[in-house]
Amino acid sequence: MMYRRTFLASALAGAVALAGCARGTETGGNDATDNTTLTLNGDRADFVEGYEAAGKELAKLTGYDIKARNVPTTENYQQVIRSSLRSSSTTDIIKWWSGYRLQDLAQSGGLEDLTAQWDKAVENGWVNPDTRPSFSYDGKVYGMPMYKSYWVLYYNKKVFADLNLEVPTTWEELLGNAEKIKAAGVTPFFATQEAGWTSFIWFGEILSKLDPDFYVQLMNGEASYTDPTVREAMRIWADMYAKGYFTPPDTAWDNEPALFQQGKVAMVPMGTWRNAIFVENGMTRDDYGAFIMPVVKEGAKPSVIVESGVFAVPSKAPNKEAAKKALGEWLNPTVQKVWVSYLNDLSANPEVTTANPVLTSVLEQVEQLEPIELERYWEASPPDLIEGNVQDLAAFMADPKPANIDSTLAKMQQRAEAEWAKWKSRE
Structure with missing residues (x-):
């Protein structure tokens, strides 16, 4: 994809056991109320505090904050997510990857359509519309970008x-x-x-x-x-x-x-x-x-x-409508400023700048070279x-x-x- 700038049985058994750790909130299915805490599953322990800091900003905009958890190792995490999507033992939001890895989950029917949330972000100037193919399958968007590296x-x-x-x-x-x-x-x-x-x-x-x-x-x-x-x-x-x-x-x-x-x-x-x-x-x-x-x-x-990780919403998420509403504001500048400040990386929102001089120099090089961006x-x-x-x-x-x-x-x-x-x- 291109756009210009603008295991063994024991392992599988372990994945099933870990899937129990992926279970979402038990707050009455999709009838989430104000001040609901949404659960988020990921494979990066170093991101947990950042998720929750950004979640506080999301709560101001939507009423929904984030409680994050972590599954160690990428291999275990992938097994947990693929297993949990087939049952109700999933969190409200999952961290995943873009491109064909997102398409792979979308093909299974296990993810919610986030096209409306994407279109809102485009309308607000919060995301580069040219990057849509990286987050889509069969014409629909299934993930919102976490960052842009x-x-x-x-x-x-x-x-x-x-x-x-x-x-x-x-x-x-x-x-x-x-x-x-x-x-x-x-x-x-x-x-x-x-x-x-x-x-x-x-x-x-x-x-x-x-x-x-x-x-x-x-x-x-x-x-x-x-x-x-x-x-x-x-x-x-x-x-x-x-x-x-x-x-x-x-x-x-x-x-x-x-x-x-x-x-x-x-x-x-x-x-x-x-x-x-x-x-x-x-x-x-x-x-x-x-x-x-x-x-x-x-x-x-x-x-x-x-590279851009994504947030996606499982179709069987306990609070999927609340999760979709929260992701509709994920790229809001007020949320992104907190997130990228913690992350020390770049935002997928082109309006959000960075104070880190090394990252600033990278953006300047991108501006000067106008390189083809490759997945x-x-x-x-x-x-x-x-x-x-x-x-x-x-x-x-x-x-x-x-x-x-x-x-x-x-x-x-x-x-x-x-x-x-x-x-x-x-x-």
Whole structure:
């Protein structure tokens, strides 16, 4: 999707047990009254206080505040939500992902139509109407955007200053910086497959910076993983590994902020949502910055990966009408100012600004470059396809030799053909 700027039986048993923790409020079905507390389920413990702070603002506008809960790990959370949607043991609101992951839930009939809430936000200027496809299925909107994160390269300013490096504006400058950083005994780039999903990051970044139009075609099942453009992206990635530019593939994901802050890793590719942990760790604008990764080849269109979590309302939510009313005000500036201030990320409401200087610089770059905005790999194709491919990419990271490129891509393409056929049979 593109738009311009303007497990095992034991695991399943665990999911069923966890689903009980997802149960919503018991306040008389959908006959919610004023001052109802809506329940919200998510997979980010660090968001809970932010949800509830924003909920206080929602209560002023709608009479409904939010009580949030958290299911640890993305894998468990997905199992809990898919299980709870089939029963009444669901919360009033759920956190989910945009794109094909949202479509996957909408196809099941388990979500409420939020088109009216979306249209209200568009009418008020609270959301970019061009982003609607990321939150829709079959012409209807099923999710409201939680935030808008641009994927950037964070860089350690002390490392750059010590080596007299400038922020790169070309691919050659980026790799030139990496070579100097490596020579100084610092790892140029963070990369890991330890967290599972993180293995797609460099694949998506390099491929999109080679050819954003092709990236969209591949994500939509209109191109092949064995096409020359994908092979070139993998070759570039393998060459960067061969030159020693990355952290070991089993580096703990949780160690990334400390490695970055200590200057042991110079650059980190991540969404602007990662900004929050850098701020929490005491880093300031003097310590780090961020830039949009340059295109690989001169003349290629500039692009940036964009991510937005969503709020959705289960069809069996105890207070679904109240939840829909609350989400109709979610993008209200008064709510968003509180939310993004807590989040240290960017709002999906273009009217809501940020005081964070690193985020401000990202917005300035977007304004200047006018990049094509691309859906993140995780959300950009059917979920089973992505999750299988993520495992293949993780295996490649463990042994990133050029000789492993063709076999990796062949497996990914074989899966793509099978999963796209399944997806289309459901439509």
